[in-house]
Amino acid sequence: xxxxxxxxxxxxxxxxxxxxxxxxxxDVLNGxxxxxxxxxxxxxxxxxxxLVENAEEAKANHMPxxxxxxxxxxxxxxxxxxxxxxxxxxxxxxxxxxxxYREGYLRKSVVGDPLLRINTNDNTPAVVxxxxxxxxxxxxxxxxxxxxxxxxxxxxFLLPGEGADGVKNFVLQxxxxxxxxxxxxxxxxxxxxxxxxxxxxLAKHAVLREIxxxxxxxxxxxxxxxxxxxxxxxxxxxxxxxxxxxxMWVPIETFACHITALPxxxxxQCHAARKKxxxx
Amino acid sequence: MAEYRLKTPLSDEDILNLKVGxxxxxxxxxxxxxDAAHKRMVELLEKKESLPVDLKSEIIFYxxxxxxxPGQIIGPVAPTTAFRMDPYAPAMYKYxxxxxxxxxxxxxxxxxxxxxxxxxxxxxxxxLSTILSRxxxxxxVVAYEDLGPEAIRKLEVEDFPVLVAYDAHGQDLYEQEIxxxxxxxxxxxxxxxxxxxx
Numbered sequence: 001x002x003x004x005x006x007x008x009x010x011x012x013x014x015x016x017x018x019x020x021x022x023x024x025x026x027d028v029l030n031g032x033x034x035x036x037x038x039x040x041x042x043x044x045x046x047x048x049x050x051l052v053e054n055a056e057e058a059k060a061n062h063m064p065x066x067x068x069x070x071x072x073x074x075x076x077x078x079x080x081x082x083x084x085x086x087x088x089x090x091x092x093x094x095x096x097x098x099x100x101y102r103e104g105y106l107r108k109s110v111v112g113d114p115l116l117r118i119n120t121n122d123n124t125p126a127v128v129x130x131x132x133x134x135x136x137x138x139x140x141x142x143x144x145x146x147x148x149x150x151x152x153x154x155x156x157f158l159l160p161g162e163g164a165d166g167v168k169n170f171v172l173q174x175x176x177x178x179x180x181x182x183x184x185x186x187x188x189x190x191x192x193x194x195x196x197x198x199x200x201x202l203a204k205h206a207v208l209r210e211i212x213x214x215x216x217x218x219x220x221x222x223x224x225x226x227x228x229x230x231x232x233x234x235x236x237x238x239x240x241x242x243x244x245x246x247x248m249w250v251p252i253e254t255f256a257c258h259i260t261a262l263p264x265x266x267x268x269q270c271h272a273a274r275k276k277x278x279x280x
Numbered sequence: 281m282a283e284y285r286l287k288t289p290l291s292d293e294d295i296l297n298l299k300v301g302x303x304x305x306x307x308x309x310x311x312x313x314x315d316a317a318h319k320r321m322v323e324l325l326e327k328k329e330s331l332p333v334d335l336k337s338e339i340i341f342y343x344x345x346x347x348x349x350p351g352q353i354i355g356p357v358a359p360t361t362a363f364r365m366d367p368y369a370p371a372m373y374k375y376x377x378x379x380x381x382x383x384x385x386x387x388x389x390x391x392x393x394x395x396x397x398x399x400x401x402x403x404x405x406x407x408l409s410t411i412l413s414r415x416x417x418x419x420x421v422v423a424y425e426d427l428g429p430e431a432i433r434k435l436e437v438e439d440f441p442v443l444v445a446y447d448a449h450g451q452d453l454y455e456q457e458i459x460x461x462x463x464x465x466x467x468x469x470x471x472x473x474x475x476x477x478x
Contacts, residue, residue: 047405058410066407067346067356107346107429119428148361180384181361183406235462240384242457244464272407
């Protein structure tokens with residue numbers, strides 16, 4: 001058994017918040033560069049060039065790449081041989097978000113009650129996904145999720161017989177409705193299977209996968225390739241101002257499901273595809 | 281698709297000259313307001329009350345910045361999704377706002393309002409926040425301070441880059457450009473089973 005003090009969790013989460021917002025991951029930056037090389041639209045190419053410059057400038061000056069530093073979504077994989085000491089585990093994560101957003105000069109974009117809409121002024125609460133896993137370490141990932149793309153996400157129960165074609169139609173319809181509102185070039189996280197709650201969680205987890213990495217199952221990898229191609233044929237393009245690069249990647253995650261059901265969820269991630277992981 | 285450097289507030293003549301796809305570098309005063317501030321302002325307009333700030337002839341930038349680090353004028357900032365402001369936009373244009381800056385496509389009501397009130401809806405690049413913050417030379421909260429990042433701010437900008445997305449002649453840059461690249465170089469494919477009517 002390993003003992004981990006809550007203070008270490010708080011410090012780790014705080015650092016991950018601002019690091020994620022300042023330093024766009026290499027896979028995303030390479031995605032922009034690849035898109036720029038292939039983009040047919042002159043407006044699209046100009047946008048992609050500026051996004052690369054913006055990422056480089058943000059990194060050099062330790063500033064947020066995008067002003068929408070999101071609602072923090074925190075994924076915790078807690079080793080079953082870890083004993084957390086010194087306080088409440090969940091509180092320590094929220095305190096990390098609070099500290100990270102304050103010390104990192106990140107925007108506070110969370111309202112406490114969805115209807116009364118008073119800003120909490122410290123970006124808490126964060127959404128926390130907690131999994132207990134084998135081992136004695138704690139893996140934490142912070143995904144600062146911007147509102148514009150999150151708003152364009154969608155979920156639907158298809159008929160079981162609709163199969164892969166039904167999934168494709170729903171994903172394409174969601175992307176077309178989102179258009180430039182989701183801030184393309186996007187990453188399209190797709191969940192297929194599970195239950196009402198599970199399928200949206202799958203789509204959210206899919207967004208964490210590195211650009212360029214396919215699903216291990218060949219038929220899902222094939223679906224990812226086909227969807228990427230078809231999304232890029234919509235013409236939406238960078239910022240929705242036309243072009244051949246709407247999505248950089250379409251990661252799909254799947255789970256078993258009921259004989260009656262074929263749930264599908266689409267979680268859209270804008271070009272500020274920020275994520276940062278640390279292991280304690 | 282011409283390029284212009286214009287001083288704000290824009291004149292009626294400037295607006296008539298601008299066409300979708302034109303690139304404009306704006307210099308001068310603009311105001312920042314987004315969802316919560318629009319809700320309040322449109323409620324005031326409906327009650328025929330005056331706004332906390334005179335926005336007649338002005339440009340509204342739909343945005344909310346990060347807090348500035350010590351020594352910065354403003355934190356990173358770029359436009360938010362304009363679509364969410366669509367229900368408020370016709371009332372604001374009717375009131376006298378001459379331009380808005382947002383990201384992403386808008387609804388017919390905005391196109392109609394731009395035409396009717398000789399106004400423009402500009403697009404700036406969403407998420408270009410580090411670069412755009414450098415174009416801001418001064419910032420002051422002028423109303424609704426309680427809204428935090430959603431407060432109304434007065435900005436002085438220099439060479440702030442925007443595209444004309446919807447002009448005063450009813451044109452739509454998004455529609456026009458997407459049509460050029462839909463099915464670009466696509467090879468024909470077999471149709472899928474249509475489950476729409478199952």
